[in-house]
Amino acid sequence: MADVIFTPWKLGRIELANRVVMAPMTRNRADVDGVLPASAAEYYRQRAGAGLIVTEGTHPSAAAQGYPHTPGIHTDAQQAAWADIATAVHEAHGRVFCQLMHTGRIGHPSLLPEGGELLAPSAVTADLEVATFSGEMVPALEPRAMTTSEIRTTIDDFASAAERAVAAGLDGVELHGANGYLLHQFLCPSTNLRTDEYGGSPVNRARFVVEVVRAVAARIGADRVGLRISPGGQFNDMSDRGNEETYLALVDELNDDGLAYLHTLRGRTSTLHVEMRRRWSSTYVINTGYMGRSELEDLGPIVEAGESDLVSVGRLFISNPDLVERWRHGIERAAWDEDTFYTLGERGYTDYPSATQH
Template sequence: MPDLFDPVRLGRLTLPNRLVMSPMTRSRADDRGVPPPAAAVYYSQRATAGLIITEGTQPSLEGQGYPRTPGLHTDAQVTAWRHITEAVHTAGGRIYAQLMHSGRIGHPSLNGLLPVAPSPLPAAGQTYTKDGRRDLPTPRELTTAEVRSTIQDFARAARRAVDAGFDGVELHGGNGYLIHQFLSPHTNHRTDPYGRDPLLFAVQVTTACAEAIGPDRVGLRITPGNTLNDITDPDPDQTYPALAATLAPLTLAYLHVGGVGPTTPLAAKLRAAWPTTLIAAPSTGGTLPEDGGRSLAEHCLTNGADLVAFGRAFLANPDLVTRLRTGTPLNQPDPTTYYGGDHHGYTDYALSTKPVA
């Protein structure tokens, strides 16, 4: 069985360990979607991770879903990200940008644009805006031509990510955002090719990005069965293995699977269908386990995963790799500082003084 601290190949990279820092929205960019200078400190502090995946980053202004999230569609954003990737690489790390188009999850008060979606079906509930929580509006249905234009937005953002010094990109295909909205019959009622084949949008976005920067620089995140943002997957055991099998010939860098138990039939189907690196992101529930999730991560490796993603454990423990290796107690994250704010709960978590054996 591979060990969490064994090296592993991912695309064109060799990772020193199998711990991945999960993408986590922190909402600290400015109103132009430019990440702050402190983000270079935040990410480089965590450079001992085998791989860092950034917070969700919109590929276009239209793709923004929350206040103060960063983008990769302007020169100013690219320049700011370049300082961040340079800091991570100087610290010895590797970093992918997660491209996240939120689709119908958003609000016109964020950017002056009505959210777009496969079909004009609003999500139940409210979302965060600069003026507090607001009801989610009915989105505008993308025309077929606009769907194709959105695919190119992803490809352009992937090229910008490479220009900004990223080692690759991850496409967010889960959590009820745009790619997931096309995959689900709950949100996709289209009658054009993107409705008749619900896999088509995800496949074409992924293919366009692979053609733009190379398939060994592209990963895809999926969250089968996740109901976040008022979405449903009525048949995830069929949809996602079919998607994996369709994308398999591209030989992408990885497939990142969120919320699927390591011993479930779906996990086995995805492992069988996927020819390259598989990252598991198992749910640890509402609280951070005492061991930081190490035992669950090792269980994932035993059952076919190549790497395991850690979220809140990395948020509160920049030196998580050292802490897990040495058995040092972990810092507990402060939920009041997750989104927005200054350096508190961002770059000021204490480091362990216990040396690595």
């Protein structure tokens, strides 16, 4: 049982070599047009030993960008860069899903097309600072509540981006419904004050996420679609505690849709996480969170106990591209350099050696 984390797993239509997922991590290496550099293919290729790679958050439209130098997948040039990444990962016998992320109220108009506005479920300003196009940190601005027409356009943007991801050769997409971004903003009663069909009750708060998931699944197949959530999460000025009924409504609504997986951010075990796991019939993934430890002795027992089918790991993959092999053979892990997490260039990106390169 101790080695179950290293065993294969069937995820939708693909086979994973092990139960370890490289968690999505923003790295801010794209150019001003949202195109990743050639070094991104090498970055992901180096980490293809993960059972599944989930890429950095990627904007499905120009209106969805919330940070400087994050990649998109809504233009031909962006798609071509992702095609190179898909080829590199597959040649290294890896699997890769692209995370689609609309940041909603978290962002700045300077990052958007001329005349673009910050859109969110409701006009609730985040109490934090956000980055401008130049990287300057300024207080967040009040977003505008989305019209139903804009909601429909955004749903179509997600579906079109998913089509591009699959056309680029990526194995599927993960929809980012966590960490205070647009999908999470619809789920959370502190950011969703709507009184129409997209707010006011657990089922209505879940409706936008359900419609995004189903629109994407209709274009690329449900078994190519994962969803990431963070129940109770407070990142990006969210107040999501006590919102269990919304997440149970979401799980109940989507459980029979045949999605590839549900990816849950879990700082600690709660009755909600246990209940979601019980109700979810396809692959279940746990990420123990940015503030928690994510070593083998922490994550192995989660899989062994059946609390999750897969476990996702973030920062350790930055400094240990061969993390799974290091764990498998008891090799010491390298430390990461946090100063290079979100900078341009290859330093702290593709220059961490594997254990065999030392």
